[in-house]
Amino acid sequence: MAPEMSRPGGRTARVRAAVLAAAGDALIELGLPGLDLAGLARRAGVGKTTVYRRWGTVAAVLEDLVSDMVETSAPRADTGDLDDDLLANAGLVRSTLTDPRQGRLLTALICAAVDDAGTARALRRFYDARTAVWEPCVTDAVARGDLPADTDAAAVVRAVSAPLYHQLLTRGEQPGVADARRAALVAAAAARAGAFAAPVSAGARRTS
Incomplete structure (x- = not known):
């Protein structure tokens, strides 16, 4: 687990920014086996x-x-x-995946996570955090009566980005604007149809 770190300022912030940028560049160029602390310091x-x-x-x-x-x-x-909210989310995911550096960095991190448990945990926290940021788009729609009350908000948000990642990682094709639009509207339509109903726990089934 990463050490506890206070939010840095001044020179400390510049050092952190430089090292993290170097780490991203090295991961893209060399993969996880090519990283070492001395090399990152030099970069x-x-x-x-x-x-x-x-x-x-x-x-x-x-x-x-x-x-x-x-x-x-x-x-x-x-x-x-x-x-519109899900279209915005899909557009953000698409712009990230097609960015010359960010797309390659995310791909490199996903590859590194296959072999490194720490990277896998960190990447999971990243996606959980980003999903949580966008969940209110869905919960607000539930509150407005636009979606079934039992809609799993996280599942809807993940359904928007999943096909875009799949296209990039399995086909090597960058998602386009039309792909992002399709992903968002399909997720919205499926949510309205009740496809993302939150699972009922075993205990709830027994007592119902």
């Missing part, structure tokens, strides 16, 4: 001792990199309309 132009003292392991650097991605992610849309 970042900072002292090796500083990097060892602050992070200690490559895994801690990658966890901090993912935390930074959460901190700097764009806010959710709040249009008051489910379709």
